[in-house]
Amino acid sequence: MENPVLHTESLSVGYGRKIIVGDIKISVNAGEILTVIGANGSGKSTILKSISGQLKKISGTVYIGSKNFDRMSRQNISEKISVMMTDRIEPELMTCRDIVEYGRFPYTRQSGILSENDRLKIDEAMRLADVYKISERDFNHISDGQKQRVLLARAVCQEPRILILDEPTSFLDIRYKLELLNILKKLVREKNIAVIMSLHELDLVQRISDHVLCIDGEKADRYGTPEEIFSGDYISRLYNITSGSYERCIPELEAVKGTPQIFVISGNGTGINIFRRLQRMNIPFASGILHENDIDYFTAKRLAETVITEKAFEPISSESFIKAKKIIDSCQKVICCIEDFGTMNMLNKNLKEYAEEKNFLINEMQNV
Amino acid sequence: MTAEREIMKNQKIYHIVCFAILIGILIIFIALSIYSGSIKYPPEQITEVLFGNCIDNSIVRIVKEIRIPRALASAVLGGALAVSGFLLQVFFSNPIAGPFVLGISSGAKLAVAMTMIFFLERGMILNSAGIMLSSFIGSMISTGFILAVAGRVRKSSSLIVSGIMIGYICSAITDFAVTFADDSNIVNLHNWSMGSFSGIDSDDIKVISATVFPVLALTMVMSKQIGAYRLGETYARSLGINIKLFRIMLILLSSILSATVTAFAGPVSFVGIAVPHIIRGILKTSKPSLIIPASFLGGASFCLMCDLIARTVFAPNELSIGSVTAVFGAPAVIFIMLRRKKTEV
Numbered sequence: 083m084e085n086p087v088l089h090t091e092s093l094s095v096g097y098g099r100k101i102i103v104g105d106i107k108i109s110v111n112a113g114e115i116l117t118v119i120g121a122n123g124s125g126k127s128t129i130l131k132s133i134s135g136q137l138k139k140i141s142g143t144v145y146i147g148s149k150n151f152d153r154m155s156r157q158n159i160s161e162k163i164s165v166m167m168t169d170r171i172e173p174e175l176m177t178c179r180d181i182v183e184y185g186r187f188p189y190t191r192q193s194g195i196l197s198e199n200d201r202l203k204i205d206e207a208m209r210l211a212d213v214y215k216i217s218e219r220d221f222n223h224i225s226d227g228q229k230q231r232v233l234l235a236r237a238v239c240q241e242p243r244i245l246i247l248d249e250p251t252s253f254l255d256i257r258y259k260l261e262l263l264n265i266l267k268k269l270v271r272e273k274n275i276a277v278i279m280s281l282h283e284l285d286l287v288q289r290i291s292d293h294v295l296c297i298d299g300e301k302a303d304r305y306g307t308p309e310e311i312f313s314g315d316y317i318s319r320l321y322n323i324t325s326g327s328y329e330r331c332i333p334e335l336e337a338v339k340g341t342p343q344i345f346v347i348s349g350n351g352t353g354i355n356i357f358r359r360l361q362r363m364n365i366p367f368a369s370g371i372l373h374e375n376d377i378d379y380f381t382a383k384r385l386a387e388t389v390i391t392e393k394a395f396e397p398i399s400s401e402s403f404i405k406a407k408k409i410i411d412s413c414q415k416v417i418c419c420i421e422d423f424g425t426m427n428m429l430n431k432n433l434k435e436y437a438e439e440k441n442f443l444i445n446e447m448q449n450v
Numbered sequence: 451m452t453a454e455r456e457i458m459k460n461q462k463i464y465h466i467v468c469f470a471i472l473i474g475i476l477i478i479f480i481a482l483s484i485y486s487g488s489i490k491y492p493p494e495q496i497t498e499v500l501f502g503n504c505i506d507n508s509i510v511r512i513v514k515e516i517r518i519p520r521a522l523a524s525a526v527l528g529g530a531l532a533v534s535g536f537l538l539q540v541f542f543s544n545p546i547a548g549p550f551v552l553g554i555s556s557g558a559k560l561a562v563a564m565t566m567i568f569f570l571e572r573g574m575i576l577n578s579a580g581i582m583l584s585s586f587i588g589s590m591i592s593t594g595f596i597l598a599v600a601g602r603v604r605k606s607s608s609l610i611v612s613g614i615m616i617g618y619i620c621s622a623i624t625d626f627a628v629t630f631a632d633d634s635n636i637v638n639l640h641n642w643s644m645g646s647f648s649g650i651d652s653d654d655i656k657v658i659s660a661t662v663f664p665v666l667a668l669t670m671v672m673s674k675q676i677g678a679y680r681l682g683e684t685y686a687r688s689l690g691i692n693i694k695l696f697r698i699m700l701i702l703l704s705s706i707l708s709a710t711v712t713a714f715a716g717p718v719s720f721v722g723i724a725v726p727h728i729i730r731g732i733l734k735t736s737k738p739s740l741i742i743p744a745s746f747l748g749g750a751s752f753c754l755m756c757d758l759i760a761r762t763v764f765a766p767n768e769l770s771i772g773s774v775t776a777v778f779g780a781p782a783v784i785f786i787m788l789r790r791k792k793t794e795v
Contacts, residue, residue, distance in 0.1 A: 136684055160690030173680045174545070175736040184678050187689040194674035194739065218457060240689075 085147065087112050087276040088133065088244050093142030095125065095132040101140055102128050106302045108278070108295060112243065113270055115277040117287050120297030121321050126280035127168065127248050129297070133278065134165045134246045146244070160188040164240035166233050166247045172222055178232045179217040182208055185239035207239035211265060226253035231262065238269065245269070247279035251286070259283065263290050264336055271364055288312050289335050289358055296320055309355045335361060335385075342368035342387045344415045344444075345406070345437075347430050352419035353378040357385045368409045371402050371430055398429035406433055416442045465740060468733055472747040476525065479754035483521035484513065486758065488765045515651065521754065523650040523658060527711045528721060528753025529746035530662045532729075533669060534707035535722020536745050540676050540738075541700045542600065545786050546610055548722030549708035552596050553616030554589045555719075558712035559643060560620040561588020566639055567631045578657050578713070585713035589705045592616055597701075621717075645716035645772035647757050654714055661710050665703050666746060672699065673738035680736065718753070719772045720779020725749045727786055752778070 089109040096102035102125040110116045118126045131137040133144050135151065144151040146162050154162075164185065173181070185207065186200040196204075208214040211231045216224060221232065230253060237245055250266075251259040263286060269275050281287050287294060288308040296304040296311060298320055304311060311317070344360065344367040346353050353369060354377070360367045369382040370390025382389045390406045392398050410416055416437035423431040437443045485496050491509055498504040499513045535548035549555045565584035569576045576584075599612045628640055641648075650658075669676075675696055679686045687693050711718060729744045730736055756774040763769070 134688060136687060156690040156692060160688060163688065165684065165688045167684050169682050169684050171682045171685070173736070175730060175734065176680065180737075181681065184681055184685070184689065187674070187678050190674070192671060192674055194677065236685075 086110055087147060088278070089145050090133065091143045091145070093132070093144060094140040095128045095137065096140050097128070097137075099140065101300065103297055104301060106142070106295075107305065108133065108302075110244070110276045110278055110293070112276050113274045114292040115266065115270055115279070115290055116293045116295060117291035118278070118280045118295045118297060119282075119284065119287055119320070124297040124299070126297055130165075130246050130248050130278065130280060131167075134163055135159060136165070136167070157188060160240070162242060163244045163246060164237040164242035166230075166237045166245075166250055168248045168252065174222075176221050177218050178213055178221055178224065178228075178235075179204065179208070181221050181232055182213075182217075182235045182239055185236040185241075188240065203239045203241065207235040210238060210268070211235035212261070227255065227258040230254060231258070231265075234262065234265065242275065244276045244278065247277065249280050249282060251281060251283060259286065260335065266290065267335065267362075284312070284317060290362070292362065309359070337361065337385050337387060338364050338366045339387065340366035342366050342409060342413050344368070344417060345370070345410045345413050346382075346386075346417045346419065347433055347437075348372070348378045348382075348419040349376050349427055349430065350420075351377045354381045356417055356419060357381050361385045368413065370406045370409075371398050371427070371433070373426070395426070397426050400429075403429045403432070407436060410437055410440075410442060414440075414442050415444055417444060461735075465733060465735075469744065469747070472744060472751070475751045476747055476754070479751050479758070480521050480525060483524065483754050483758055484517045486762055487512070487517055488761065519650050519652050519655050520647050520757070522655050523714065524647045524753045524757040525750035526655075526658050526662050527647070527715050527718075528725075529748075529750040530666075530707040531711050531718060531721040531753070532725035532745040532749025533666060533742055534704045534711070536726040536738075536741060537669065537676075537700050537704035537707075538722065539726060540679060541697065541704065542609065543682075544609065545727060546723055546783055547613075548720065549589070549704070549711075550617070550717060550719040550722060551610055551783075552613035553592045553620060554596070554613075554705065554708055555712050555717040556617040556620035556624070557592025557595075558585040558589040558709050559717050560624045561585060561591070562713060563624045563627055563639060563643060567627055570631070570639075578654055582657070582661070582710060582713040586706060586709040589709040589712065592620065593701055593705055642716045644770035645718050646760075646768065647715050647753070647771055648761070648768065650714055658710060658714060662707065665706050666742075668699075669703055669742055670739070672696075672703075673742055676700075676738040676742075715771065717772060719776045720783065721749055721752060721775050723786070724775075724779035724782035725752050727782055 086109040090106055093106040093108070094101050094104040095106065106129060108116065118129060120126050128137065132139050146154065146159070151159065182204050183196065186196060186203065189200065190196060205214065208217055211234045213228060213231050213235055216228060221229065224232070230250065234250065251262055254262060266277055267290065270277055291308050294306060294308050294311045295302055303320065304316070338361055343365050346356055346367055346369045348356065348369065349372060357369065366387040368388040368390070369378070369386040371392055372379040372382055372389060373392050373394050375394035379389070379391065388409060390402050390409070392402050410433065418434045418437070420430060434443070485493055489512065495504065495506070495509055496513055499510050504510055531549065538547040538549065538552060539545055541547070561584045562581055565580070566576055595616055596609070596613055600609055603609055603612070624643055628643060675686070675691050678689050678691060679696065683693055708722070725748045726741060726745045729741055729748045733740055733744055735741070753775070756778065757771055760769040760771050760774045
């Protein structure tokens with residue numbers, strides 16, 4: 083087990099002496115995304131402010147690596163943690179580039195003069211957040227979505243090991259929400275940064291988080307993988323939904339591109355969580371054989387590199403079967419989510435047996 | 451890449467040109483202040499004085515002991531006022547903050563008047579260090595009031611209104627004290643409390659420079675932090691700035707600057723708001739490392755110009771400097787408010 087980049091010990095946060103959330107256990111590794119969820123006013127922002135040093139903790143300890151946060155210098159912390167909070171800023175006469183430049187603050191001397199290296203980092207961060215084109219525009223004259231991405235670029239070029247974001251997707255329309263989260267994924271993958279953020283869109287939480295922390299009335303109620311959290315009616319309870327119901331919604335992140343490394347046999351909704359997990363782990367995969375009216379089909383179509391399909395209400399054809407076998411031969415790893423097969427997907431059972439024979443079958447919980 | 455380097459290079463050239471013009475204007479105004487006055491001398495004669503080959507003692511005295519100190523004082527104190535205003539604007543994140551509108555100058559005025567009266571009544575004359583100290587204490591007290599108000603009100607217009615009220619109260623008490631104090635020296639005090647750059651001698655100039663320039667240097671050193679503070683407290687803190695210390699420094703430096711001005715020239719209005727605003731508009735940036743020195747130069751020229759108007763337009767009668775700066779400065783404030791109306795002050 084690698085050491086977490088940030089973890090807390092019996093942390094309590096709040097304002098003054100009033101504890102808003104107590105006994106918080108957070109632990110996040112490099113290259114991981116931890117999302118904090120909970121109803122409005124449950125104290126998500128308070129937690130994020132406390133672990134980033136914006137707010138005085140009531141009790142407990144935050145560790146960055148193995149160091150106690152309170153014993154670290156301001157300079158040292160600023161090289162480790164960068165933030166993007168919900169405070170709206172309205173700086174006068176500053177271009178987007180001016181804003182992003184302040185990410186280099188901890189690395190410049192008192193003169194504040196940027197080196198060539200600093201400029202490269204600024205350019206890189208602005209490209210990553212897709213704001214390079216507007217770098218000379220006045221920050222007050224761009225859209226909220228653009229502002230959000232400029233602030234992200236600023237946080238990125240601070241080169242933190244931990245990025246703390248408070249509702250980074252607020253003010254964004256769905257396209258930019260997905261784009262922003264894709265950027266975060268990329269960051270986590272490429273720079274091995276740990277991300278701790280709060281997010282309101284539960285559908286997106288499931289897609290992007292490696293772990294989820296749920297805040298429910300003065301305590302950190304649950305901590306686990308999205309699959310663990312988003313099962314059963316826990317979410318309805320967490321948000322106190324009494325009228326209507328919470329259903330899994332549609333948006334998905336980008337599919338992972340590349341040669342499929344795993345073949346997933348599924349159907350009737352059994353594969354969705356596996357698909358999403360593979361997407362998060364950045365593993366390209368193939369899926370099949372799915373009927374075009376199967377609920378798995380809609381998710382697989384968007385997340386899998388290849389999907390072997392069959393027309394609705396038809397038994398699986400031998401062509402599809404041969405195609406699937408070929409892919410199984412090339413990726414040599416198969417996950418089977420189905421236990422009981424029916425007449426229409428009988429050939430899926432044959433696929434499973436074929437994989438078993440060749441010793442390709444792996445347990446879904448196994449670390450792929 | 452190249453296009454963007456090009457923009458940066460052009461910006462640099464533009465800023466250099468702006469600074470050259472500001473310095474040029476300052477030199478012109480200093481010269482104008484030295485060459486003009488209530489007694490008209492031919493310019494050649496004054497040039498002779500400046501180069502040390504004039505034999506007429508009365509002109510030498512007027513130029514060296516009155517006009518030059520007065521010009522230098524207007525320049526340095528004007529610059530100090532502008533920088534002081536800029537620092538307050540950073541502190542309150544409010545473009546119409548300044549030592550005069552926030553009542554800080556009036557607080558200093560009150561403290562100086564009270565101490566002077568106290569000493570005069572005991573037959574003692576306060577030296578410039580004493581005046582500066584009492585002025586500083588006075589400005590810190592009214593700053594304290596303003597901070598207490600700022601902690602309670604979120605709206606920045608309410609902050610300004612309370613500042614103006616504090617200013618009125620202090621001025622009223624000062625007027626009251628000055629009117630009822632029974633000493634002939636009070637006449638001087640009355641002139642001072644109206645605001646004027648007259649009567650500053652070369653010793654005062656030394657004290658002023660020894661205070662203003664080190665503070666200015668310190669402000670320049672802090673410009674990196676001031677810049678980051680434009681992004682708001684949260685981001686500034688996350689960049690490793692000690693916010694508490696930083697805010698204390700801002701208030702201290704700003705108060706020292708405005709207290710120096712009040713100690714020697716009395717309350718001078720609107721320079722602190724108008725000048726940094728005009729400078730930002732000219733330089734088209736808000737980078738503190740540029741705005742601070744440019745505001746200093748601009749404030750210096752602005753006060754030289756106003757002082758020139760104050761003493762020449764109705765010569766031999768002199769206007770109070772505050773009335774002239776208000777004529778030019780107050781419209782600037784109205785302009786800023788109108789422009790910010792859309793975004794809600």
